[in-house]
Amino acid sequence: MSAPGDGAGQRPAGWLMTLTAAGALAFCLAYLFAYVFLAPYPGFDYDSQWHVLGFDVKCWDHPDWCAANQDSLRVGDRLLEIGGLTHQAYERSRTETPFAGYAAGERVPIVFARDGVVVRADWLMLGPTGAALLTRMGGGLALFLPFWLAGTTVLLFLRPRNARWYLLIAFNYITAAWAAVGVPSTSQVLASASGLRALSWLLVPVYLHLHLHLLLPTSLLPPSRRYVSVLAYTLAALLAVLALLNIHIVPATVTLLIAIGGSLGLLLLRGLGRDASNIRQAARLMLLGVSLALGPGLVLWVIPQLLRFPAAGQMFVTLSTLAIPLLPFFYVYALYKQHLGGLEFRANRVLSLYGFLVLFVTVFIVVFMIGAGPIQTSSGMLAFALVFSTAAVIAALFLRPLFQRFVDRLAYGTSHNPNDILRAFANEIPRALSRPDLTRLLTHAVSPSLLIRQSALYVIRDGAAELFYADGAALDPDDDAMPQLQEVLHGAGRYRPPLVTDGEPFAWVRLAMRIEVRKKLVGLWLLGQRDPDDYYPQPDVELLAALANQIGVALETARLFENLQRRMAELEAAYRSLQKLDELKDEFVQTISHELRTPLTYVRGYTEALLDGTLGEITAEQREALETMHDRALGLIRLVNDVISIQQQALEKLEREEVYLPALARSCVLAAELVAGSSQPVGRHFSFALAVSENVPPIMGDRRRLAQVLDNLLENAVKFSPQGGAITVRVHPRRYLFDGQEPDAQPQLAVELSVSDQGIGIPADQLSRIWGRFYQVDGSSTRRFGGMGLGLAIVQGIVRAYGGVIWAESSEGAGATFRAVFPASPAADLGREPV
Numbered sequence: 001m002s003a004p005g006d007g008a009g010q011r012p013a014g015w016l017m018t019l020t021a022a023g024a025l026a027f028c029l030a031y032l033f034a035y036v037f038l039a040p041y042p043g044f045d046y047d048s049q050w051h052v053l054g055f056d057v058k059c060w061d062h063p064d065w066c067a068a069n070q071d072s073l074r075v076g077d078r079l080l081e082i083g084g085l086t087h088q089a090y091e092r093s094r095t096e097t098p099f100a101g102y103a104a105g106e107r108v109p110i111v112f113a114r115d116g117v118v119v120r121a122d123w124l125m126l127g128p129t130g131a132a133l134l135t136r137m138g139g140g141l142a143l144f145l146p147f148w149l150a151g152t153t154v155l156l157f158l159r160p161r162n163a164r165w166y167l168l169i170a171f172n173y174i175t176a177a178w179a180a181v182g183v184p185s186t187s188q189v190l191a192s193a194s195g196l197r198a199l200s201w202l203l204v205p206v207y208l209h210l211h212l213h214l215l216l217p218t219s220l221l222p223p224s225r226r227y228v229s230v231l232a233y234t235l236a237a238l239l240a241v242l243a244l245l246n247i248h249i250v251p252a253t254v255t256l257l258i259a260i261g262g263s264l265g266l267l268l269l270r271g272l273g274r275d276a277s278n279i280r281q282a283a284r285l286m287l288l289g290v291s292l293a294l295g296p297g298l299v300l301w302v303i304p305q306l307l308r309f310p311a312a313g314q315m316f317v318t319l320s321t322l323a324i325p326l327l328p329f330f331y332v333y334a335l336y337k338q339h340l341g342g343l344e345f346r347a348n349r350v351l352s353l354y355g356f357l358v359l360f361v362t363v364f365i366v367v368f369m370i371g372a373g374p375i376q377t378s379s380g381m382l383a384f385a386l387v388f389s390t391a392a393v394i395a396a397l398f399l400r401p402l403f404q405r406f407v408d409r410l411a412y413g414t415s416h417n418p419n420d421i422l423r424a425f426a427n428e429i430p431r432a433l434s435r436p437d438l439t440r441l442l443t444h445a446v447s448p449s450l451l452i453r454q455s456a457l458y459v460i461r462d463g464a465a466e467l468f469y470a471d472g473a474a475l476d477p478d479d480d481a482m483p484q485l486q487e488v489l490h491g492a493g494r495y496r497p498p499l500v501t502d503g504e505p506f507a508w509v510r511l512a513m514r515i516e517v518r519k520k521l522v523g524l525w526l527l528g529q530r531d532p533d534d535y536y537p538q539p540d541v542e543l544l545a546a547l548a549n550q551i552g553v554a555l556e557t558a559r560l561f562e563n564l565q566r567r568m569a570e571l572e573a574a575y576r577s578l579q580k581l582d583e584l585k586d587e588f589v590q591t592i593s594h595e596l597r598t599p600l601t602y603v604r605g606y607t608e609a610l611l612d613g614t615l616g617e618i619t620a621e622q623r624e625a626l627e628t629m630h631d632r633a634l635g636l637i638r639l640v641n642d643v644i645s646i647q648q649q650a651l652e653k654l655e656r657e658e659v660y661l662p663a664l665a666r667s668c669v670l671a672a673e674l675v676a677g678s679s680q681p682v683g684r685h686f687s688f689a690l691a692v693s694e695n696v697p698p699i700m701g702d703r704r705r706l707a708q709v710l711d712n713l714l715e716n717a718v719k720f721s722p723q724g725g726a727i728t729v730r731v732h733p734r735r736y737l738f739d740g741q742e743p744d745a746q747p748q749l750a751v752e753l754s755v756s757d758q759g760i761g762i763p764a765d766q767l768s769r770i771w772g773r774f775y776q777v778d779g780s781s782t783r784r785f786g787g788m789g790l791g792l793a794i795v796q797g798i799v800r801a802y803g804g805v806i807w808a809e810s811s812e813g814a815g816a817t818f819r820a821v822f823p824a825s826p827a828a829d830l831g832r833e834p835v
């Protein structure tokens with residue numbers, strides 16, 4: 001005995017295999033020919049003990065022949081002599097053919113025994129009728145052809161060629177030969193009687209070896225002791241030769257009992273064992289094949305006998321014959337299902353459908369026979385047949401899936417329901433956003449529920465394969481595996497039988513699934529070792545393909561998510577560096593401002609002294625120049641003060657006193673009016689108005705700073721109203737819900753201060769941006785209106801410092817209103833209602 005896998009290298013030549021198949025077929029056909037054309041047609045069948053088994057034709061077809069033989073043989077009679085040939089002589093010779101030499105219509109003198117009485121009669125030969133020829137042809141073919149076909153399928157199409165391959169071919173061919181020789185053996189033509197006994201001897205080692213191989217796939221015998229099996233085969237061959245020479249050591253039944261009984265025993269031993277292995281699975285499938293193939297024949301032979309039903313009939317014989325192919329093909333499927341690739345699933349479905357039909361029809365007939373037994377009338381029979389058939393068809397619809405599931409459990413071991421697994425992961429996989437999430441889901445949930453012990457995922461991007469995860473397989477993440485993956489990729493979606501490939505990194509892969517997104521290959525999912533037998537049948541391949549699609553979605557989502565996170569990090573970095581720049585700019589401007597303040601004070605002081613005339617007389621032109629200089633110096637000083645005041649806002653301790661805004665507003669408006677009146681060019685005329693409510697409560701703040709708010713707002717109103725117009729300042733009390741107050745609290749008593757103008761206005765999308773330092777709506781307005789973009793930043797800083805809010809309401813060309821709301825001084829908020 002040798003281990004599976006060995007001998008895979010030495011392959012028999014193609015011509016030798018074809019020759020073997022053709023030789024086996026020729027041998028079987030020769031005996032079929034002998035059965036159909038050489039064995040005489042007396043008109044009845046008999047066994048090797050010359051018991052009459054049944055008649056070939058119905059009497060209504062051949063009334064004359066029936067009438068002539070009317071008083072002669074009946075089923076159950078035992079012949080003693082046929083045309084002068086005694087049964088002893090027949091048995092002794094093994095080559096004498098009963099009825100040989102008698103043509104159709106001739107009378108053969110026969111002697112037979114019935115109920116202990118010896119009867120002599122003449123038997124009218126029927127001769128070969130068309131129906132009898134066809135029956136023999138069909139019956140003979142049906143017995144050997146399935147085995148020959150199964151053997152030839154294995155021989156020509158299946159791999160690997162190991163010990164089991166040879167055994168399976170030998171099993172099928174020897175069984176085919178045995179069946180072909182056995183059919184005409186009672187007539188002893190072509191030495192079929194001795195041939196049958198000889199072949200029975202050859203069955204013994206082949207049958208036992210095949211089934212023992214199943215039990216002990218790895219040889220118990222060391223290579224040096226292999227001669228033991230050679231010895232066994234030689235012994236069997238010797239006994240076969242002796243049988244051909246008509247020397248029989250044990251009766252043929254004993255030989256058969258050893259071969260068939262021994263094989264069944266080994267199968268049961270293996271199939272009913274507890275360990276979960278592929279061999280146990282194979283043994284179970286083989287047992288199923290044996291039961292389905294032989295069961296119907298046995299049942300249909302036994303039940304009619306028990307029920308004393310009239311002659312078993314041709315139908316039963318046909319049915320039991322039709323069941324035979326299940327045996328060789330279940331054997332081939334069981335032992336080679338891992339090597340059938342895409343055909344495996346179809347083979348499974350065809351075999352289980354065929355098996356189901358045979359089983360169903362057998363049960364149907366048996367139950368029908370039992371049920372119909374007591375019915376006497378023909379109308380009752382018809383009704384019973386109708387009802388029973390309908391019920392049976394309905395039952396078949398329900399039983400068929402059950403049977404299929406039973407076969408699947410035998411074939412695949414695992415009993416998972418693909419729909420459940422798909423449903424369980426269809427939602428989860430695409431939600432696994434990151435690499436660790438997806439890896440955990442695949443290795444901790446998906447693989448275990450499919451009994452997969454080894455798997456890996458490669459992400460394929462720009463023609464390179466990057467390892468995403470590896471579970472139970474040693475793979476180097478730094479390697480670009482693409483070149484080696486090509487071969488795996490090529491066979492993706494198909495089961496890869498284990499072949500002898502040393503040192504190849506992906507030799508462990510039993511199944512590779514392509515992962516595609518929009519028809520583009522984005523990954524490869526590799527699956528290896530799996531319980532119980534590392535096998536991936538077609539239904540699982542389809543399930544895994546569906547899961548691979550889900551993984552594709554997940555990979556794509558994870559990629560997008562990663563991109564998004566990268567972009568966010570980039571944006572954040574950019575924002576940070578901008579902020580840094582902004583701080584640097586502020587620092588720079590403030591340093592410069594401090595440095596400017598002292599020289600500017602000198603410029604202002606000296607120009608004032610010059611203008612005063614303290615330093616001597618000046619001409620009118622000099623005065624004009626000095627005044628311009630003085631103006632500009634004042635402007636610059638204001639700017640420098642602004643810049644410094646912004647810096648100080650953050651550092652300075654805030655002064656808080658009660659301030660009455662109406663009074664403050666009044667003085668600021670007055671001042672603005674003065675400045676505007678004196679400094680504005682002719683034709684630019686403003687009308688200032690102040691609207692102040694009564695009962696305006698005081699607010700807490702610093703008078704000087706709050707005046708700065710008003711000054712800046714008024715200055716802007718004047719500056720951005722090129723044609724002049726009304727500028728209105730309003731102060732009135734109101735209720736306001738400040739930030740930081742409880743959302744369901746009462747709005748707080750507050751004072752609203754607003755400055756409205758009819759100037760150029762501010763575009764709506766700029767309203768929130770004007771508060772930024774150095775921000776100006778229009779760059780060109782710097783030239784037109786002067787300023788640095790600091791005023792509103794200072795205003796906002798001050799308003800917020802006293803707990804207030806400020807916003808602008810405007811649209812382009814429609815004037816602007818700046819509204820500031822300050823909380824009223826706490827002392828003021830007692831029972832006072834705003835008007």
Ligand code: ADP
Nearest residue numbers: 716717720761770776777787788789790791792
């Ligand atoms: P500056 O007036 O020195 O430019 P501000 O901070 O006071 O700086 O104002 C910022 C910008 O807001 C101005 O440049 C101007 O574009 C806009 N702005 C402020 N007040 C008004 C207003 N009353 N009417 C129209 N635009 C205004």
